[in-house]
Amino acid sequence: MKDIKVLGAGCANCKATMSLIADAAKAKGVEIRLEKVEDLAAIAGYGILSTPGVVVDGKVVHSGGLPSREKVLGWL
Numbered sequence: 001m002k003d004i005k006v007l008g009a010g011c012a013n014c015k016a017t018m019s020l021i022a023d024a025a026k027a028k029g030v031e032i033r034l035e036k037v038e039d040l041a042a043i044a045g046y047g048i049l050s051t052p053g054v055v056v057d058g059k060v061v062h063s064g065g066l067p068s069r070e071k072v073l074g075w076l
Contacts, residue, residue, distance in 0.1 A: 002032045002076060003058070007043045008051035013066050017052045024072045032076070 004021055008014030018036060025032045037043060046055060050064030056075045 002030065002056060003035075004032050004075070005035045005037050005055040007037045007046060007048050007053035007055065009038055009040070011051060014052040016066055017054065020067070020069060021054070021072055021075075024069060025076055028073060028076050030076045 002025075006014055006018050006021065008017075014036070018034065021032070022034055025034075043051070043053065046053060046060055048060065048063050052062070052064075052066075053060060054062035054067065054075070061075055062071065
């Protein structure tokens, strides 16, 4: 199971990123634990300066803007 966190305060891109990851995981049949992190101190702790940020299994894999579907599938 992949542990995925989307870091951001709740902007439209953050919500779209959450949906994109959930949809891609479902389509690929991959079990994930998807969490939304909105705490600014926690986000800063990952070194994210531009949201949304994405953390997969403890590693920052994306920061700023909506990731492509291909990029998301690569994380899974």
